[in-house]
Amino acid sequence: MDHGGCRLNGGSESDGSSSGGRVGMITLEDLESFSEEQPSDSDNGSLEEEGEAMEEDEQDRLLHYWQDVARGHQVEVPNDMAVPIQQLTTNNEGTHSRERVPFTLITRKEKCGDVLYEKRHYGKANWACITVHEDTYEQSICLGFMKLMRYICQQNSSGNYLGLTIPIITVVRTDDAHSILSRAVTVAYYLPAEHQAQPPQPYDADIIIEEWPATIVYTRAFTGATNEQSIINEINTLAEMLELPTICLNCSFIVAGYTNPAAANRQNEIWFLERP
Structure with a gap:
């Protein structure tokens, strides 16, 4: 097996040590079960703040959902996955x-x-x-x-x-x-x-x-x-x-x-x- 990379002809055996503990089973189809409503653009500062608060709430909701899923696999979803989970959910089209x-x-x-x-x-x-x-x-x-x-x-x-x-x-x-x-x-x-x-x-x-x-x-x-x-x-x-x-x-x-x-x-x- 070749060293130095994960090629189709054998892959790498370089260390892939984890940081922050084990992570959860983030599945592709389950991500599609969420729809995202993006805040509309506005010059009104209070509306922008409200939109930011709604986005943060949605991030928390998705993160908590995936943390619950992960517990079934005896692994953990770290809190810093909130933004990637939301981005993948928003952009995933099926x-x-x-x-x-x-x-x-x-x-x-x-x-x-x-x-x-x-x-x-x-x-x-x-x-x-x-x-x-x-x-x-x-x-x-x-x-x-x-x-x-x-x-x-x-x-x-x-x-x-x-x-x-x-x-x-x-x-x-x-x-x-x-x-x-x-x-x-x-x-x-x-x-x-x-x-x-x-x-x-x-x-x-x-x-x-x-x-x-x-x-x-x-x-x-x-x-x-x-x-x-x-x-x-x-x-x-x-x-x-x-x-x-x-x-x-x-x-x-x-x-x-x-x-x-x-x-x-x-x-x-x-x-x-x-x-x-």
């Missing part, structure tokens, strides 16, 4: 408007009408990524996504909201027997097309902008929760389905998440990366 990571379908393996797996080509692209080492997989992706939320929500050199893309991916690492997940988890966000040429730089030094090379990916869809055991099961299932699993089996794999992690019917994919 699942169908999110930019998807582009790829070219090469082939699809089917059996009795069911898709077993797909072989895809993903082009070279820039990703923002962070590697963390929490006690559990869920806690690691929580911390990683929270930090990426800050980057997406104006805490970057452009000062602009960058926009959500899907899937949000995590690079996971296993032992040689593919039976145990490492605590090192890399969470990665695909930069929207308009920012690919000149990626805004993160203020958070733990976030790295990496240009990942073009890659062939074998991917299989699955539903439900993602945790240590379910990911190991999906890795072994796809390995059994591939005719030549040795062309892509190593110790690094990708979990791609498309929908709300708290949903009962969560949509995910497991990705194997073809060796160069």
Whole structure:
């Protein structure tokens, strides 16, 4: 596994230590359940103050909501997430408007009408990524996504909201027997097309902008929760389905998440990366 970045060909094992404690499961679909009413422009000072007070109240409401959600995952949302949560909620326009990571379908393996797996080509692209080492997989992706939320929500050199893309991916690492997940988890966000040429730089030094090379990916869809055991099961299932699993089996794999992690019917994919 290469050091120095979270590339598609293996990722980084650099320290991604957390600060301020563990963070909560901020999900994409739940963010859409809130609508924001922006204060209207006015030259009247009292109206401006009233609008600012309403905005602060809304920030508090959203923050408290997500702190309540996080307690169900035994993690914590820090108070400084109030502004990023509100910004992501305000700018989020729905699942169908999110930019998807582009790829070219090469082939699809089917059996009795069911898709077993797909072989895809993903082009070279820039990703923002962070590697963390929490006690559990869920806690690691929580911390990683929270930090990426800050980057997406104006805490970057452009000062602009960058926009959500899907899937949000995590690079996971296993032992040689593919039976145990490492605590090192890399969470990665695909930069929207308009920012690919000149990626805004993160203020958070733990976030790295990496240009990942073009890659062939074998991917299989699955539903439900993602945790240590379910990911190991999906890795072994796809390995059994591939005719030549040795062309892509190593110790690094990708979990791609498309929908709300708290949903009962969560949509995910497991990705194997073809060796160069």
